[in-house]
Amino acid sequence: MKKMTQAIALSTIVLGALSPTLQVIAETPKIAESPAVTTELSSENVEVQADSNDIASGTFGTAPWRIDSSGVLHIGAGTFSDTPVNQNGLRMSPWYQWSKQITSIRFEGDVIAGNILSNLFDYLANVTHIEGIEKLNTSHTTEMERVFGGCASLTSLDLTSWDVSNVTTIFSFLNGATNMESLNVSNWNVSNMIAITYAFSEMPKLKELDLSQWRLTPLYSAQGVFMGDSSLEALDLSGFDMTQLENSWITGYEMSRFFQNTTSLKVLKLSDKFRFWVTDSVNVELPEISANNQYTGKWQNVGTGSLTHPQGADVWTSKQLTQSFNANAKNDTYVWQPYTISAGDVTVKYVDTKGTAIADDVIKSGNIGEAYTTEQKDIPGYTFKEVQGDPSGKFTDQPQTVTYVYEETKDQSTVIVHDSELTVGEAWQPEDNFDSATDYYGNTVPFSEINVEGQVDTAKAGTYKVTYTRFVPNLFSNSENQGTYSAVATVTVKEAQPVKGGDITAKYVDTEGLEISDDVVKVGNIGEAYTTEQKDIPGYTFKEVQGNASGKFTAQAQTVTYVYTKNELPHVSGTVLVKYIDTNGHSLSEDIVKSGAIGEGYSTEKKDIKGYTFKEVRGNVAGRYTNQVQTVTYVYTKNKSISQVTATPQGEEKDPSASAKQKFLPKAGENEGMTLISFILGLTFLALALFGLTLRIKKIKK
Incomplete structure (x- = not known):
C-alpha cells in the first residue's frame, strides 16, 4: 500500500510539474449526415434532433449530442459512459476534436454521469455559458479530473446542484478557467475526496471562494490548489484536515505551490487540523506581504480582536507563518497586520457643575485613526446636564478629554395633564388628559398611582374640571419625596358642529325626460330638513314627482324630479x-x-x-x-367703400373676370323688359318663316 501510494503521489507530481492539462478524443463521433438521434427519459426531457446543418453529432453512452451550426453543444437525456481513453492512454470527450467550434453547452434532458467524468469539457476554451448544468446527476461519479480545465471563457459557474459525495479526486478541476469571476461549490460534501491538486488553480479573476462548509481530508496530493488565483482575497480552510497527507518521495511536495501567486490573499482562516507541509527548499509559496503605510508586511492572528483590529500574539511573515504554525496549530484567523501608531489617551471625566469629580475617570486607549466612544453614567443623586468635548470620535496623536457634567438632583416630582375639547357624544376617560408624572428623582410614575377627581358628561355640553393628584405620605422624617402633587385639566364639551350635506337638486322635465324649466339646487347641513316645490309651467300639466319631495339632508347628493305632461293645443x-x-x-x-x-x-x-x-x-x-x-x-x-373698389378678403382668390361680368349684367328691372322684347321678336321671326314656307309649297304645286 505504501508503494502504491508513493507511485500515485509521484505520478501526480510529475503530471503537475509538466502541465495540469490533458487531452482527450471523441468516443463515437458522427458527421452531420448522421440520421436523427432522439431519446426520451421523461415528459420533461427535450429530444435532441440532429439537423442537416449540424457541425457534428453522436451518442455518449446513451445520451445523444450534437453541435449545431452556431456552436451550441446540445446534450440530450441519457446515461454517460466513462470518459473514453484514446490510443495514447489519455481521456478525451466525444466532442473534443470540435472544441474550438463550441461556444456554449445546453443540457436538454436529465443525464446520469458515469463513474469517470474526467475531461468532460476539457479545453472548450470558447464556451461562455453552460445551461442546465443542474440536469447532470453526478451522484455515482468518483473521478472528476479537468472537467472544466481550460474553459478560459467561462465567467461564472454554480455547481451547488451536484452531488459529489462519492468523488475522490478533482485534479485540475478548473485549472485554466482564466476568466472565472464567480464560482459556487459552497455546499459540496467532500468527505470522500482525497486528491485536490490544482483543483482551483489559475483563475486570476476570482475574488471570492466559499469553502467554509467543506470538511476535507486529503491523503495523496494537495499541490497548487489555489496557485495563480491572484485576485482571491480570503479563504476559510478551517474544515481542511491536512494531517493525513502521506509523505511524498520528495519531502515538501505534498503541498508545493499551494498558495503560489495568491498575492491578494489577506484573510486566512485555519484550524488546529491544518498543516503547512514545507521544507527549506519546497513550500506552499504563500506570497510575502509588502510593507506600506497600511500594512506592516506581516500576518497576525485575530485572537480576541477583529479582522480590522487583530489582537493575537502571532505576528509572522508569510514564511514564518508556514514554518511556525504547525508547532502551535490553533483555530484562528490570520490577517495582514494593519499598520498602527499608538495614540494619545482619551480621558472621560464625570463632574458636577462646580467641576468636582463625582465618579472615577475612564481612560480609553487606541491607535491613531481608530474610533472611540464614551458613555454617560447614571450617578445617584445627580442628573446629567451636558457633555463637554467629543463623546465619540477618533484617536489622534494628542490626548483628549471628554467631560460629562451633572447637576445635583432636586425634587423632580411632577404631574402633567392637558386641556381638551370634545363633541357631544364622544367617548372620554381620565387617561385621555393625563400626560405623565415623575417622582422626586425623575422616575416615571404610572397612571395607576394617580388619584382622579371629577367627571365629564359627554352627553351634555359644558366645561368640566378634572383634578389629577399624587399623594406621597411623610413616612420618614428625613424623606425628601413627600407631599401632594396635582394638576387640573379642563375638558370642554361642545355641541356637534354642523356638517354640510349633499346638495338637493330639483329637476323639471317632460315625460321624455327633456328639461322644461331650470333646475333648483338646495343646500344645507346633514340632518336639516329640506322641501322642494312643484312649479306652474305654461303649456304643461304636472304628472308626478320622483324622489322625496321633502326630507333631510344626508352626506350624499339627492335628486327630486318633477315630471310634466305637455298640454295638447292643436289650434293654438x-x-x-x-x-x-x-x-x-x-x-x-x-x-x-x-x-x-x-x-x-x-x-x-x-x-x-x-x-x-x-x-x-x-x-x-x-x-x-x-x-x-x-x-x-x-x-x-x-361696409365702407374706398374709390368704388370692393376689397377682396385676405386669403380668397379674386376672379379676374368678375368686374367684366358685372359690367354687362343688367340692372334691376331691366331683366324683365329684355325678356319681353326677345319674346316678341321670336314670334315675329317664326311668323315670317311660316309665311315663306307656305309660298314655297304653293309654287312647287303649280
Whole structure:
C-alpha cells in the first residue's frame, strides 16, 4: 500500500510539474449526415434532433449530442459512459476534436454521469455559458479530473446542484478557467475526496471562494490548489484536515505551490487540523506581504480582536507563518497586520457643575485613526446636564478629554395633564388628559398611582374640571419625596358642529325626460330638513314627482324630479317674426315668419348679407312659442367703400373676370323688359318663316 501510494503521489507530481492539462478524443463521433438521434427519459426531457446543418453529432453512452451550426453543444437525456481513453492512454470527450467550434453547452434532458467524468469539457476554451448544468446527476461519479480545465471563457459557474459525495479526486478541476469571476461549490460534501491538486488553480479573476462548509481530508496530493488565483482575497480552510497527507518521495511536495501567486490573499482562516507541509527548499509559496503605510508586511492572528483590529500574539511573515504554525496549530484567523501608531489617551471625566469629580475617570486607549466612544453614567443623586468635548470620535496623536457634567438632583416630582375639547357624544376617560408624572428623582410614575377627581358628561355640553393628584405620605422624617402633587385639566364639551350635506337638486322635465324649466339646487347641513316645490309651467300639466319631495339632508347628493305632461293645443299657435335691417332701420332682406304650437321651441338664424357686417341681435335668438307675437331683429352695419373698389378678403382668390361680368349684367328691372322684347321678336321671326314656307309649297304645286 505504501508503494502504491508513493507511485500515485509521484505520478501526480510529475503530471503537475509538466502541465495540469490533458487531452482527450471523441468516443463515437458522427458527421452531420448522421440520421436523427432522439431519446426520451421523461415528459420533461427535450429530444435532441440532429439537423442537416449540424457541425457534428453522436451518442455518449446513451445520451445523444450534437453541435449545431452556431456552436451550441446540445446534450440530450441519457446515461454517460466513462470518459473514453484514446490510443495514447489519455481521456478525451466525444466532442473534443470540435472544441474550438463550441461556444456554449445546453443540457436538454436529465443525464446520469458515469463513474469517470474526467475531461468532460476539457479545453472548450470558447464556451461562455453552460445551461442546465443542474440536469447532470453526478451522484455515482468518483473521478472528476479537468472537467472544466481550460474553459478560459467561462465567467461564472454554480455547481451547488451536484452531488459529489462519492468523488475522490478533482485534479485540475478548473485549472485554466482564466476568466472565472464567480464560482459556487459552497455546499459540496467532500468527505470522500482525497486528491485536490490544482483543483482551483489559475483563475486570476476570482475574488471570492466559499469553502467554509467543506470538511476535507486529503491523503495523496494537495499541490497548487489555489496557485495563480491572484485576485482571491480570503479563504476559510478551517474544515481542511491536512494531517493525513502521506509523505511524498520528495519531502515538501505534498503541498508545493499551494498558495503560489495568491498575492491578494489577506484573510486566512485555519484550524488546529491544518498543516503547512514545507521544507527549506519546497513550500506552499504563500506570497510575502509588502510593507506600506497600511500594512506592516506581516500576518497576525485575530485572537480576541477583529479582522480590522487583530489582537493575537502571532505576528509572522508569510514564511514564518508556514514554518511556525504547525508547532502551535490553533483555530484562528490570520490577517495582514494593519499598520498602527499608538495614540494619545482619551480621558472621560464625570463632574458636577462646580467641576468636582463625582465618579472615577475612564481612560480609553487606541491607535491613531481608530474610533472611540464614551458613555454617560447614571450617578445617584445627580442628573446629567451636558457633555463637554467629543463623546465619540477618533484617536489622534494628542490626548483628549471628554467631560460629562451633572447637576445635583432636586425634587423632580411632577404631574402633567392637558386641556381638551370634545363633541357631544364622544367617548372620554381620565387617561385621555393625563400626560405623565415623575417622582422626586425623575422616575416615571404610572397612571395607576394617580388619584382622579371629577367627571365629564359627554352627553351634555359644558366645561368640566378634572383634578389629577399624587399623594406621597411623610413616612420618614428625613424623606425628601413627600407631599401632594396635582394638576387640573379642563375638558370642554361642545355641541356637534354642523356638517354640510349633499346638495338637493330639483329637476323639471317632460315625460321624455327633456328639461322644461331650470333646475333648483338646495343646500344645507346633514340632518336639516329640506322641501322642494312643484312649479306652474305654461303649456304643461304636472304628472308626478320622483324622489322625496321633502326630507333631510344626508352626506350624499339627492335628486327630486318633477315630471310634466305637455298640454295638447292643436289650434293654438305662436308666431316669431325675424327681421334683417341696417342701423337706420331699413330692411336688407325679406322677413321670415316662423310659427308653431305654443310651448314648442324655435330658433332663428343670422344671414350673411353682401356689403354688410353683422352688428347685433335684438330679441331671443331661440326660445318657445307663446300666445304673443315675438320679434327677433338682426342688425347690420354697412361696409365702407374706398374709390368704388370692393376689397377682396385676405386669403380668397379674386376672379379676374368678375368686374367684366358685372359690367354687362343688367340692372334691376331691366331683366324683365329684355325678356319681353326677345319674346316678341321670336314670334315675329317664326311668323315670317311660316309665311315663306307656305309660298314655297304653293309654287312647287303649280
